[in-house]
Amino acid sequence: MALRPSSDTTTERDDPALDTDVRPEGHASQAAPDASAWSGRGGAAPALKPVEFSRWIWRQLTSMRTALILLLLLAIAAIPGSIVPQERVDPSAVFLFKDDHPRLAPLFERIGMFDVYSSIWFSAIYLLLMVSLLGCIVPRLRVYARAVRRLPPKAPRNLSRLTAYDTWTTDEPVDVAAERARSLLRSARCRVRVLDEAPGGDVVVSAEKGYLREAGNLLFHCAVVAVLVGVAVTGLLGFKGSASVIAGQGFSNTVIQYDEFTPGASFDEATLAPFTFTVKDFDVRWEREGAGRGTPLTFDADLSVTDEPGATPYDYNLRVNYPLKVDGTSVFLVGHGYAPRVTVRDGRGNVAFSGPVVFLPQDGSFVSYGVVKAPDASPTQLGFEGYFFPTASLCDGQPCSTFPDADNPVLSLLAYRGDLGVDSGEPRSVYVLDKEDLQQFTTPGGNPRALLLRVGDKAMLDGGAGSITFDGYDRWVRLQISKAPGKVVPLVGVLAAIVGLLGSLFVRPRRTWVRVRSTGGRTVVEVAALDRVSGGDPVAHVADLASALRPPVAASGADRPAQQEDHR
C-alpha cells in the first residue's frame, strides 16, 4: 500500500528473496530504518562532517515522514488564502479588507497574506515537497528499472511455512507437472521462471505478477510533478485580463483596452492576437415567478468578430460555458451590468459629458454603484456618484431594487463640484471619485442633496452649476480574456496521475511458487503464494491453482485453464 516510494522499500525490492518468508503484510512498516538512523542510539546525531551532514539532511528531506508532514503543512498553509481576500482573486475585496482592518492590514501585507499562493512560505512548502518527491522518485525509478528486468525470485526453502500453501502427490512425471504449472501461471499473465534446483531433482516454477503497482505509483508521482511544472509554465507564458464592454461598443485586443491585464512573466505583449469584436447585443433574462424569482436564467451576447485586420467578420453567440476562441486566446462571458446613459451640462449650458457609464452591480438585485465625471465642465468640474436601481422601490424606508431586471430604473446620485483630480497625471480609477478637492451640493439644511432621476428626468444643480439628465441605460458585459498555452500539460498530467493512482492502489503484487519433486517414484507438488500487500486472498488463489493443477480424477483437463480467471 505504499503510495509513495520510500527508500526502505527499495532495499526490500533489491533483495526479493529476503522477505519471502517473513511479513505477509508486504512492505507494511517502512521508514523505520530511516528513523533509527538519527533517533536511535541515544539520539546522538552522526558526526557532522559537511558531506555527511548534507547527506543526512537529504535523507531526512526525502523520508516519508517528512513528506507526510510537508503535505499536512501544505494543507494548513492553503487555509488562510480561502479566508483572507486574495489580490489575484478579488482585488476589490482586498481593498475593503484593508479599509476595515487598518491595524492588521500592514502585518498581513508583510507576510503575504493577500497573495498567499505566491508567498514565500507557501512556495517554500511546496518546493520542499517537490524536492522530497523527486528525491524519492529518481532512485526509485532506477530500482524499478532493474526490478522489471529481473526474473521472479527463487522459492523459499520451506514453502509450507507460508500461509497460502497446498501440497499433494501425483503420478505425473516431474517435468509434465512443472510444465503444466508454468503454462497455467503464464496464461494468468504472470512472469514465470522455471528453475531446476538440483540436477534431475526438484523443479521450481516461480511466478510474479503485479509489477504495475509500482509502475502506477511512480507514474502518479511523476505526473504530480508534471502537473505542478505545467501549471507554472502555463502561468509564465500566458496572460489573463478582463474588460467591460458596453453593448453596442467594440473591443480590440490591445493592452490599453483592458481594465485589468496580468501577463505571465515571460509573456510578450506584442504577441497578442490582433482580433477585434463588437458587442452587437446583449440579452439577459431572469426568472420572474416562483421560488427562484430573480435568478438569472440566461445571458448571452451577440458578437461580430474579426480575427485579424482585413478578415471577414463573423457572428458569435457568446454565453457562459461557451467561450469564443481566437488563435489560442479565449474570451469568456463572466458577468454583466447596467451602464446608465447620462448627459451632463455645465454652467454655460454646454454638454460636458454624454454617454453610458459602467456601474458595478453590488449584489444579486443589481443595485449598481458608479461614478460620473465631467472634467470638461466649466467654470468648475462636476462629479457624481451614486446608485442605479433597476427596479426601484423602498425597503424599510431605504431605496432598494426588488428585481434585477430594469422594470423601474432609477438613478440616485450625489453631486460634487470642484477639482476631480484627473488632470494631475496620476492614474485614477474610473470607479472612484476623489473627493479631496470636491465640494458637495447640499440642501439648504446642509444635508447632502440626493438627485433621484427616472429615465428622461433632468436635475438642475444649485447656483447655476449645470444639470444632469438620465437619458436611459445600456447593458455592459464583463469579459475575461486569457491565454494559457500548454494547459494540456496539467490536464494530461492529472489524467496520468489518476491512472497511476488506480494502478498503485488496486494492483496487488503476488508471488507464486510451485515446487515439483520426485520422491519414491511419485511426484510431490507444493504450491504456495505470497502477497506483497494486504487485501488479496492468496489462500483462495492457491486453492484455485491447486484444483487446476491436481491431476484430473475423472474429467479431462481441457477446461482447467478457465478456472484461472478467478485468480485476481
Add this chain to the structure above:
Amino acid sequence: MTETLATLSNNTLYSATVVYALAMLAHVAEWAMAHRLPADVSPAGRGQRSALVPSGASSASVGGEAPPAVAPAPVASEEEVERSDRYGRIGLALTVLGLLLHAVGVVSRGTAAERVPWGSMYEFSITGSLAVAVAYVFLVRRYRIRWLGLLVTGFLLAVLGIALLVLYRPVAPLVPALHSYWLAIHVSAAAIAGGAFTVGALASVLYLLRDRLEAKAAAQPALPRRGFLWRTPAALDIDRVAYRVHAFAFPLWTFAVLAGAIWAEYAWGRYWGWDPKEVWALITWVVYAAYLHARATAGWQGRAAAYVALLGYATFIFNFVGINLFGSGLHAYSGL
C-alpha cells in the same frame, strides 16, 4: 406535472427520513441486545469476519493477544445472539427501504426541475446523502459492514432531516453558470467520492472505538469482553475496510477536482483560480493523500492515520457546509 413530481419528491424524502430513523432504532436495539453478549471469538465470527480475513495469518492477528486464552468467554446462547442479530437485519432491511424512497425522492426532484437535482444546497444534501446510503448498502454486500449500520443510519437521518427542515428550497431553475454537462460529471463524481469518504470516515470512527477497546482489554485482561463493539470485526479489519473505501474514493475525488477544473476553464476562463471552494477541494485532496501515505509510514499507522482520515473528512464537510454558507467565491450556489 412539475408540481406533482415536486410533491412526490418531498413526500418520499420525508418518508425516507422516517424509515432511516426506524432503521437507526433497530440498530440501537441491535447494540443494546448485544450489551451482555461476549466477544465473538470464533474464527469465522458470524460470517462477517471470514469475508474480510481470508487467511489464517490474519485471523491470528485478530484481537492481538489471543483472547480465547485469557478469559474463558462465556458462550452466548443462540437465542441471545439471534435476537441482536435479528434487529441488525431489520435495520439493514429498513435502510434498503429508506434508500429506495430516498432515490425516488432525488430522481423525482430532478424530473420536476427538468435537470440534474444539483442546483442548491438542499439538492446537494439529498443527493450526497443518497450516495452515502448507496455506498453503505453496496459495501454491506461486498464486505459485510453491517456493523456500521448505526453510524450510517444516524448520519443519514441527520443529513436528510437538516436538509428537509433547514435547507429546503422549492424547485428553481439553474443559474447560467451551471448550464453545462460538466455539472453532471463534476458533481456526480464529487457526490460518489463524498459518499465513500463518509462511509470511510464512519468506519474510521468505529475503528478508533474498537481499537481503544482492544488496547484497554490488553492492559486489563480481566475486563469482561461484552457488548456490540466486541462483536464487530477486529480493529485491524475495520481499518482495512476504511482503507479500501478511502482508496476507492481518492482517485474519484481527484477526478472530481479535475472535472471541476476543466469546467472552470469553460465557465470562468481559468482552470484554477484559488476560489475558496477550489482551495478546500485541494486541501481535502492533500489531507487524504497524507492519509494514504501515513498508512505506509512507521509511527503513523493505525490510530494516527485514522485521525488524518477524519481530518480529511472534516475538510470535506467544511468545504460543503462552511464555504457554501459563509464563503464568498464563485461556488455560491447554496440558494440560501
